[in-house]
């Protein structure tokens with residue numbers, strides 16, 4: 169393979185004084201404690217939807233459904249958490265917002281499903297206006313569950329059905345593939361590896377499709393469709409970053425074969441159990457003990473090539489779990505001039521909590537513009553200085569928007585939140601070709617993937 173990694177350019181350190189000017193410059197005359205740029209929309213906080221959270225290996229987690237007379241509708245799911253038994257503990261909640269009117273609402277897709285943020289749904293609007301929601305527990309049973317909405321009716325949902333796999337299932341990812349744009353759902357199931365099922369429109373049921381990758385550990389995978397919907401980009405790690413000094417790899421599939429980045433077939437038949445390892449795909453980033461990678465977001469650029477945002481843990485060499493993860497960096501990789509090019513673009517700060525030493529605040533790439541990112545970090549993006557809030561004197565994760573003028577080699581960062589009394593985590597920018605850009609995120613206290621008190625916030629900005 170011809171792909172090689174070009175060295176990333178060291179960024180020029182920005183003096184702390186100028187950082188303070190940068191930060192204070194956006195506050196305005198009123199001070200700016202708990203500043204949020206724009207008018208925040210809070211989706212949760214009611215008796216029925218007390219809070220919400222999501223993981224990041226389920227896509228699309230948020231969609232904008234179009235074609236209805238009432239205008240475009242934002243839909244996403246989140247899982248609610250409670251400290252004690254209640255009827256709202258572990259619900260899978262679907263939230264919707266009519267973008268033109270601001271009308272919003274929520275539906276419990278699964279009552280008391282399981283208190284685990286891995287369980288959020290993947291959403292996909294079908295050609296007939298219905299929305300498909302597919303969801304699974306965190307490996308605690310074998311069921312791939314799904315519900316379909318009525319056409320253009322985000323609050324009206326048919327009953328739950330399921331496809332039962334032969335192994336425990338985690339994660340849901342809805343993509344289309346092939347000339348007929350078949351709907352596929354990718355999960356972690358057989359062999360703790362990514363497998364997929366295919367939706368049969370005639371019977372409205374799912375059938376087993378095949379095994380995408382094989383690895384001794386559990387590879388992590390994110391997916392992105394080309395605009396025509398016939399090819400799926402596959403971005404994978406070797407294993408969990410706690411278990412392996414991950415690299416990042418890229419390949420493509422049409423649902424039948426697996427190819428590397430230049431189209432060479434690596435697995436000529438995905439329907440059997442004989443599958444390729446992630447390292448047989450094209451190398452995007454070479455990991456090592458001082459550079460352990462995990463992808464945060466994948467979108468496509470104007471040439472239908474993937475754009476990959478990932479975190480790199482710098483301080484874990486030789487350390488057991490719970491001791492590393494105090495210095496992460498964000499990187500961006502793009503396919504430029506026929507090869508993968510990647511750069512370190514920001515300090516990502518600390519792990520979210522001990523043991524999950526590679527959990528960062530994460531990154532969202534604007535699906536319409538890969539030169540626009542939103543990152544969550546508790547270190548200043550340019551200097552790595554801890555972000556200590558003026559509001560409570562504590563270190564918090566804040567959101568920054570970044571713009572690049574050099575194809576992702578560097579970004580100019582500007583706060584979207586600042587001086588918060590809570591953490592701002594896991595941003596999502598839904599793919600919507602409209603006049604506005606939507607940013608969703610989790611705001612509050614995130615203690616683990618089964619314990620949080622985070623509200624779901626959103627802002628809608630003119631592009």
Ligand SMILES: [Ca+2]
Pocket residue numbers: 215216217218248255256259261276
């Ligand atoms: Ca509820």
Ligand SMILES: [Ca+2]
Pocket residue numbers: 255256257259276279280
């Ligand atoms: Ca409930």
Ligand SMILES: [Ca+2]
Pocket residue numbers: 435436437438439440441442443444
């Ligand atoms: Ca195969």
